[in-house]
Amino acid sequence: MKIEFTLTQEDILNHQLFATSKSKRVMKRRAQGKIFLMLIYMATGLFIWERSGVVIGAVFFLVCLPLYFIYASMERNQYVKHIKAFVEDQFKTRGEKKTTLTFSEKQIDMKDGDNESVVPMEEVEAIYETGTLYSISLKSGQGILIPKQYLDATSDLNSLLHQLADRLGIPYEEQLNWKWK
Numbered sequence: 196m197k198i199e200f201t202l203t204q205e206d207i208l209n210h211q212l213f214a215t216s217k218s219k220r221v222m223k224r225r226a227q228g229k230i231f232l233m234l235i236y237m238a239t240g241l242f243i244w245e246r247s248g249v250v251i252g253a254v255f256f257l258v259c260l261p262l263y264f265i266y267a268s269m270e271r272n273q274y275v276k277h278i279k280a281f282v283e284d285q286f287k288t289r290g291e292k293k294t295t296l297t298f299s300e301k302q303i304d305m306k307d308g309d310n311e312s313v314v315p316m317e318e319v320e321a322i323y324e325t326g327t328l329y330s331i332s333l334k335s336g337q338g339i340l341i342p343k344q345y346l347d348a349t350s351d352l353n354s355l356l357h358q359l360a361d362r363l364g365i366p367y368e369e370q371l372n373w374k375w376k
Contacts, residue, residue, distance in 0.1 A: 196355050197294045200342060202289075208282045209327055210340040212375045215274065217323075217332075225270065231265055271376060296341065298355060302332075303339065314339070322356050322365045325373040329356060 236259040244252030248283040271346050292308030303314040314333065331339040331354065341352065360367035 196297045196351065198298075198352060199293060199342065201291055201293050202340065202342065204286045205327065206284055207286065207294070208279055208341040209325075210279045210330060210338065211282060211323060212275065213323070213328070213330060213373065214332075214338055216373075216375065217277065228270065229263075229267065232263065236263070275375065296339070305339070316359075316363060319359070319363055319365060322360050322369065324353070324356070324367070324369045324371065326371045331356075361375060 206303075222373055236256075240255050240259065243255045290308075294308075295304075295306040297304040301316055303316070305312045305314065317333055318333045320334045320336065321332040323332065327343055329341040329343065331341070333339070357367055
């Protein structure tokens with residue numbers, strides 16, 4: 196099966212955010228940041244509680260609760276800002292190149308403008324489907340992005356990717372409601 200499409204900045208941004216949300220290192224780092232913030236709040240709250248009394252300590256904890264959620268929102272936006280800058284920088288050199296993927300029995304042939312590569316099927320680790328894209332995750336840590344909105348034969352690709360996952364014994368995860376959080 197042969198597929199042709201042109202990637203946009205938005206497609207690449209969504210793919211990068213999706214890949215980031217799947218990264219164990221990023222998930223661990225974000226969780227550690229939240230735990231550290233909570234420990235700071237607890238230590239400060241207990242100190243205030245001991246020094247100024249129960250009422251002031253309770254007010255401090257009530258004020259910190261929305262601050263915790265504001266921190267999560269700010270952290271989420273910070274990731275988007277950094278990844279967006281990275282994607283914009285990449286897109287300047289990439290431009291509006293047409294991407295062609297050819298799926299055969301033993302490999303995926305990729306042509307991206309002047310660049311060509313061959314990915315053996317043994318390298319495919321997992322296949323993800325979100326509301327806007329398909330992401331083929333490779334063992335090397337890289338991924339192949341296929342945006343849904345530009346495909347004519349989306350249902351054919353969907354069945355091909357399901358068959359590929361079954362044949363290779365790899366997971367096919369549908370996350371149609373995925374959003375960056």
